[in-house]
Amino acid sequence: MMLLTTPPRPLIPRMKIAVIAPARYPIREPYAGGLEAFCHTLVRALRDQGHTVDLYAARGSHGHVPDVELPGVEWGELAREATDTGYPPGARELEDAAFARLREYLATQDYDIIHNNSLHPALFTPGNRLPLVTTLHTPALPEVQSAIAVAGAAAGRFAAVSEATAGAWELQAPVTIVPNGVDVTRWLPGPGGQSAVWFGRIVPEKGLHLAMDAARLAGMSLEFAGRVGDRRYFESEIVPRMASMDATYRGELDHRDLNDLVRRCAVCLVTPRWEEPFGLVAKADDVAGLARALRIAAGVDRSVVRQWVIAHHSLTATAARYAELYSEVLAR
Known part of the structure; x- marks a missing residue:
């Protein structure tokens, strides 16, 4: 009788990886939102798998590269006007300049992969030689879509958190779907309650x-x-x-x-x-x-x-899927 077994995942070499986070909020607990949590937990999971990972994120983040950090968005006296999509006067210009500096800095480094989660248009430029993988976490943003179109093949590879998100963007190549994962070693079951x-x-x-x-x-x-x-x-x-x-x-x-x-x-x-x-x-x-x-x-x-959830959406499986995507990019 022949036994059918699940084929083992391919052996992934250890890599030097840069993870770029969104710039608006620090990457630290308590997380400002799901995207911030995704970046921090993915970095930890990739490090647990033996990869060297540097995090590029907003000022005040934990475990990031402090010498090349993003400014964040500070509302100051306009705190009552704060939203998750707007900017106080001058903040967008500071963010644009910071991403331009980051792009130039990364071009001087020797990363195997740069995993971008920021969706800032400055990272998509014609002639770009960065080994870039971008995860699409949102529906299409017009200015980012335009920058990707102009950059063409230089925009790099793309992943998306779902088929629906991938379908919202116009891209030249197929998008790799990598569902978000849950750290099942930290999110533990409980007794429940009434509320x-x-x-x-x-x-x-x-x-x-x-x-x-x-x-x-x-x-x-x-x-x-x-x-x-x-x-x-x-x-x-x-x-x-x-x-x-x-x-x-x-x-x-x-x-x-x-x-x-x-x-x-x-x-x-x-x-x-x-x-x-x-x-x-x-x-x-x-x-x-x-x-x-x-x-x-x-x-x-x-x-x-x-x-x-353990079978389909563990954080360990998510990190392994990204490592496989990185190795595909390196092989080309």
């Missing part, structure tokens, strides 16, 4: 107000955590709802404390109101449908969900 939980950036497109409405309709309390990315939204939509229901804001949490929060809650609400690049899970604005789904999901066997 629902929500976490993420507190901005309109993440739909926290819908999660609050659904939890109230389902008769459940809600605990939520995350960075307030839009102060006006928080004050106009979130604070009034907190006064009319059993909802508790836990602030910005590092992954250990966030894990503890999630472990002791019954069910997690995810309420995107835009086309999330990875993990489309709900129909926007259907509060009644979300409340019904909330009651159903609270009864799902947590151990089954965890085993599925």
